[in-house]
Amino acid sequence: MDHSSATVETMADCQHLISNLPAGVLLHRDGVILYANQEMNYLFGMESSASLQQQPLLNFFHPEAWKRVEQSVEAMDPQQGGGIPADLTVARVDGKESILESTTTQVLWQGAQVFCTVAKDISQRRKNEEHIRHQANHDNLTGLPNRTLFMDRLRQEVTRARRQSHRVALMFIDLDRFKWVNDTLGHGAGDDLLREVSARLQRCLRKSDTVARMGGDEFTAILPDMARGPFAERVAAEVLAQLVSPFMLCGQEVMISGSIGIAIFPDDAATLEDLLRNADIAMYRAKSAGRNGYRFFTQDMHAEVQERMELESDLHTVLERQELVIHYQPIVNLTSRRVVGAEGLLRWVHPKRGSISPAVFIPIAEELGLISKITEWTIRTACAQAQQWRQQNADFFISINLSCTRCRDLSTGESMQAILQETGLPPTALVLEITENILSGDASQAMAMLNHLVQMGVNLWLDDFGTGHSSLSVLKRLPVNGIKIDRSFVPGTLSDPETVVLVEAILSLAKSLNRKVIGEGIESEAQAEFLRERNCLMGQGYLFLKPEPAELFTAIVCKVFA
Ligand code: C2E
Ligand code: MG
Numbered sequence: 001m002d003h004s005s006a007t008v009e010t011m012a013d014c015q016h017l018i019s020n021l022p023a024g025v026l027l028h029r030d031g032v033i034l035y036a037n038q039e040m041n042y043l044f045g046m047e048s049s050a051s052l053q054q055q056p057l058l059n060f061f062h063p064e065a066w067k068r069v070e071q072s073v074e075a076m077d078p079q080q081g082g083g084i085p086a087d088l089t090v091a092r093v094d095g096k097e098s099i100l101e102s103t104t105t106q107v108l109w110q111g112a113q114v115f116c117t118v119a120k121d122i123s124q125r126r127k128n129e130e131h132i133r134h135q136a137n138h139d140n141l142t143g144l145p146n147r148t149l150f151m152d153r154l155r156q157e158v159t160r161a162r163r164q165s166h167r168v169a170l171m172f173i174d175l176d177r178f179k180w181v182n183d184t185l186g187h188g189a190g191d192d193l194l195r196e197v198s199a200r201l202q203r204c205l206r207k208s209d210t211v212a213r214m215g216g217d218e219f220t221a222i223l224p225d226m227a228r229g230p231f232a233e234r235v236a237a238e239v240l241a242q243l244v245s246p247f248m249l250c251g252q253e254v255m256i257s258g259s260i261g262i263a264i265f266p267d268d269a270a271t272l273e274d275l276l277r278n279a280d281i282a283m284y285r286a287k288s289a290g291r292n293g294y295r296f297f298t299q300d301m302h303a304e305v306q307e308r309m310e311l312e313s314d315l316h317t318v319l320e321r322q323e324l325v326i327h328y329q330p331i332v333n334l335t336s337r338r339v340v341g342a343e344g345l346l347r348w349v350h351p352k353r354g355s356i357s358p359a360v361f362i363p364i365a366e367e368l369g370l371i372s373k374i375t376e377w378t379i380r381t382a383c384a385q386a387q388q389w390r391q392q393n394a395d396f397f398i399s400i401n402l403s404c405t406r407c408r409d410l411s412t413g414e415s416m417q418a419i420l421q422e423t424g425l426p427p428t429a430l431v432l433e434i435t436e437n438i439l440s441g442d443a444s445q446a447m448a449m450l451n452h453l454v455q456m457g458v459n460l461w462l463d464d465f466g467t468g469h470s471s472l473s474v475l476k477r478l479p480v481n482g483i484k485i486d487r488s489f490v491p492g493t494l495s496d497p498e499t500v501v502l503v504e505a506i507l508s509l510a511k512s513l514n515r516k517v518i519g520e521g522i523e524s525e526a527q528a529e530f531l532r533e534r535n536c537l538m539g540q541g542y543l544f545l546k547p548e549p550a551e552l553f554t555a556i557v558c559k560v561f562a
């Protein structure tokens with residue numbers, strides 16, 4: 001075989017191969033293109049027949065970027081092989097831009113050292129990556145930065161503020177009534193609302209501020225460079241104004257509002273974590289102050305939260321440490337003035353704080369899921385105590401408050417049965433006081449539970465009657481045989497004509513529905529007399545006795561029994 005013709009053939013094959021390679025190949029020297037294969041032409045946006053030859057390289061690449069590549073290639077050790085990788089933006093002849101992933105090295109070409117750049121287009125890959133990054137950092141529904149990006153930005157702003165002695169304001173914005181929209185108008189409307197809220201929030205803020213959605217109906221805003229004092233106030237007021245103007249959802253006008261908490265770095269917190277926590281605390285404070293408002297964080301809020309956290313943690317061991325006691329308040333027959341029963345009222349005797357009101361700790365116990373254990377202890381203790389008193393007064397009954405969440409818990413029926421058996425108290429000597437809140441939530445489950453208790457022979461009274469929204473209809477539905485007029489009405493029975501009308505209406509309604517009425521919070525003879533004259537059967541209040549511990553109750557009241 002002729003050796004030289006084989007070489008020529010091989011050369012021709014190589015040229016053909018390079019020309020058709022599915023990667024761009026570019027040879028150049030002194031900034032001038034010497035050769036470009038078809039793919040390179042295509043990557044530069046040229047017709048494949050057109051030629052890049054003799055064109056200046058800098059028509060396509062940024063001079064700085066290219067200079068860096070060239071210098072690196074020249075500094076390379078020729079023995080080492082390989083090349084210099086670089087992602088280069090190319091300005092194509094059709095005016096578009098694309099990104100090339102390239103490797104450049106030096107080769108010998110037609111007897112001279114030239115640069116050889118091999119490249120492929122990674123614009124699409126970059127776009128995909130960018131898209132994925134955006135998805136990971138933004139909320140799908142509103143397009144706002146999500147929690148991850150928000151945390152990044154906050155970290156950056158706090159670092160910058162530290163360095164430049166600036167202040168940063170952090171706002172927690174929570175919508176009031178969002179749950180109502182979701183529950184009554186559906187999730188589609190809820191989504192529309194969140195999108196519209198996000199658009200309105202963005203309108204209130206500067207470009208340099210960050211608005212983010214943390215999830216649910218919680219939004220945050222970072223306001224960096226807070227040089228001017230009242231700036232955060234102005235933004236908060238503007239946000240609230242935006243939120244109270246009506247939203248069109250499902251063809252109807254819907255009104256919502258927002259609650260805003262604001263904490264300032266570094267005034268209110270030295271660390272990122274504290275800043276977040278304090279803005280959150282301020283937001284809760286704004287909510288509990290009646291919504292549609294904003295609050296700046298103050299240190300006393302922190303003390304309050306600290307206290308609440310300590311209470312929560314102490315409440316877990318309240319039974320083990322025997323810190324609960326029951327005080328008993330006599331229930332008196334208003335005509336005979338005989339003590340007929342007692343209401344058991346819980347007290348938490350805290351080792352550091354002294355006596356804590358049930359109005360404070362019962363809601364916390366409900367929230368923490370501790371109410372079942374506490375209720376069981378209360379009923380057991382009070383039933384045992386009442387059974388002792390019944391030895392002197394056979395008709396004596398005990399009345400105990402049942403928390404709403406506990407009522408819905410079906411196991412109450414069984415534990416109640418066990419307690420009655422254990423203590424020997426007849427079910428008819430037990431009254432459970434419930435409130436109409438029991439019907440919020442799963443009403444059918446609550447009704448089943450109450451009916452079960454009634455079947456057992458236990459009495460049910462409706463407590464705090466008159467304070468709810470739907471008392472009259474509730475009274476017809478609930479299987480209660482007594483109602484307690486809320487103690488807030490009793491003082492008005494002597495002075496306020498409207499209260500007189502209301503209390504008289506309650507009493508006549510109770511009579512027609514065949515329910516007993518118990519007056520609460522009676523502090524004077526005149527109040528007791530007013531109620532007795534209108535057929536109120538029983539009463540309790542400071543006039544007769546304050547709630548007292550069992551021993552004192554025994555000493556005072558049992559004398560009356562004897
Ligand atoms: P409640 O069941 O309406 O209890 C009556 C409240 O009125 C008691 O407050 C009692 O001390 C107070 N009181 C009695 N007589 C008078 C009076 O003449 N004037 C005034 N101004 N007040 C009077 P207390 O003991 O602070 O209890 C507050 C609430 O805590 C109770 O309201 C009840 O809802 C709840 N509670 C108490 N013990 C328990 C319990 O064991 N379990 C549950 N779930 N709740 C309880
Ligand atoms: Mg009560």
Ligand code: MG
Binds near residue numbers: 463464484486487520
């Ligand atoms: Mg009451």
